[in-house]
Amino acid sequence: MDLLQDLQWRGIIYQQTDEEGIKDILSKEKISLYCGVDPTADSMHIGHLLPFLTMRRFQEAGHRPIVLVGGATGLIGDPSGKSEERKLQTLEQVQHNVEGIRKQLEQIFNVEGENGAMMVNNYDWAGSMDIVTFLRDFGKYVGVNYMLAKDTIASRLETGISFTEFTYTILQAMDFYHLYKNHDCKLQIGGSDQWGNITTGLELIRKITGEGSKAYGLTIPLVTKADGSKFGKSESGAVWLDPEKTSPYEFYQFWINTADADVVKYLKYFTFLSKEVIEQLEQAVKDEPHLRQAQKTLAEEMTRMIHGEESLQQAIKISAALFSGDVKELSAEEIKQGFKDVPxxxxxxxxxxxxxxxxxxxxxxxxxxxxxxxxxxxxxxxxxxxxxxxxxxxxxxxxxxxxxxxxxxxxxxxxxxxx
The missing domain is CATH 3.10.290.10 (RNA-binding S4 domain)
Incomplete structure (x- = not known):
């Protein structure tokens, strides 16, 4: 399978702005593409993973990922998915968050070689821009009626939306234009809730550079659980990538407790296992569900990817000790992880x-x-x-x-x- 066929098989593609155009450009050249995250905290959680892991699949196919941390957009706040205004963060807090997230992203991507991932911060080009430049060079290209038609904005009109959050979609569009112009970036990837922001970026590129521009957008589906509960939450809250917030043992346990109804979908979404291996694990779920082989594989793959082999082996050791009751073999550090939530x-x-x-x-x-x-x-x-x-x-x-x-x-x- 080629890259797009693999993404389709995994169920990762939700929407494409130009399916034939994306297929054509990927067949002819190695492109640069980007995905962004706003630093609302100093760590990402597992709800952030799928777009970046999707971009890593592009990297493994020879394309170059550009990872954008929104130092500027994080100061504003995306109205997407919110019923009220976000509490604004200080510049110092946002910059602190940027550094925490940057380190985590560098764990996910290969940053070496010809198509090594490039890390950028949109504060570098938007932070010092004056209001007149913003209005003249960008604001005039985005119509108010066009913005009002966006779901993320339309859904907030009754409860109210500030001009600050109203302009968020233009700031994100500026990101796409900046990367398109300066780094030949031709594709933006995001969650399904980012469709409006992505298409605004394409509209801005088209209006500034002309009708012949070659830029595209692709969204991935919202990750859901079969029982209707929210993905990415454990009993103790969000499942963070930062080991200080969610220990590797807790991280491992989250994945190993995946329901049979969800585990194959998550193997396709999050792991880099082949179609053949995932199909074998799917059969194991049907034939020997009590062995939970698919869940063990998912937990091992994800913990190794985010926390490394040593932390994975530590998580397995803690799990085995708790299951058997033979806890005296654990170190004090392992006890802190495994017994974090017990009385x-x-x-x-x-x-x-x-x-x-x-x-x-x-x-x-x-x-x-x-x-x-x-x-x-x-x-x-x-x-x-x-x-x-x-x-x-x-x-x-x-x-x-x-x-x-x-x-x-x-x-x-x-x-x-x-x-």
């Missing part, structure tokens, strides 16, 4: 603590009588080892790297004791 209790001081007293103080057992009963019945484990002595006193030997003791009550209820 915790901090023991003050360095003295020894009786197990019964600890269970009550940490709200693991409701009373001393229940605590003794739990221990006697073998329902309590320390660092994976069952304790049945009601007079047991915890010592330094029960502390993993001197920092943690993991208490398990019953089969699945974990508690983290910190020192």
């Amino acid at each position: 915790s209790f901090t023991v003050e001081g360095k003295g020894e603590t009786g197990l019964v007293d600890l269970l009550v103080a940490a709200n693991i057992s409701p009373s001393k009588r229940q605590a003794r009963e739990d221990i006697s019945n073998g329902a309590v484990s320390l660092n994976g080892d069952r304790v049945t002595d009601t007079a047991y006193v915890l010592s330094e030997a029960d502390r993993i790297e001197g920092q943690f003791t993991i208490v398990r009550r019953g089969k699945k209820k974990y508690f983290l004791i910190q020192y």
Whole structure:
């Protein structure tokens, strides 16, 4: 399959401004294309991934990706998908966010070689532009009626939209024109909600450069879950690419918990596995769903891509330890990842603590009588080892790297004791 056929098979193409034109230009030359992200936070989340991974597929086919971080547009705010005005960020906050996102994008793309990814920031050409230049050189080419017809703007007319957000689509159009003129960029990729902004860019290019301009737009579908819930959210919130916000273990767990109804679609969307391999995994979902081979492969591919092999192996180790209960093999750092969201209790001081007293103080057992009963019945484990002595006193030997003791009550209820 060629590139476009592969994208079609994966279900990645949603809309194209000129299907035949895109097919023709890709068959004749290696092009530059771009996709942008506004720095609304200092990290991207997995909802940002699909457009950039799609652009990486173009790179692997020999084309050159231009990755745009919107230092200027991030100061304004895209009205797309919002029912009210965004809270404006300071320039300092936006620049901080730009650097965080830039590092993550450099992990996704190859930045070396003839078609190495180029990183740009639209603040470099829009940040110093005066209002008269903006109005004369760009504003006059975009009609108000044309903008009012855009869904992103029309949907906000009843609730209200400021002139600032109203002009966002012109700023993004300026990006496409700038990259077209200065870097011979001929294609913009974006999510389906970016269709209006992309077509405004094409209109601006056509009006400034003439009818013979060769520029195109392609959008990808909104990623959805079969049960109707929002993709990219876990119980603890958004799934971030920053390991400080979402640990590699949590990242791995998000993907491995993918439903059977979604896993093949996500393998097509997000991984670079071949059609043959994905079809084999699709068959495995039908024949042996209990083995969850497709989910394991998806989790491994995504964690390796975003966090690297070492973090992947660490996530697998934590998962195996939690499943088996053999947690004493984990390091303190691995415990921080794997037990981030379990109930915790901090023991003050360095003295020894009786197990019964600890269970009550940490709200693991409701009373001393229940605590003794739990221990006697073998329902309590320390660092994976069952304790049945009601007079047991915890010592330094029960502390993993001197920092943690993991208490398990019953089969699945974990508690983290910190020192």
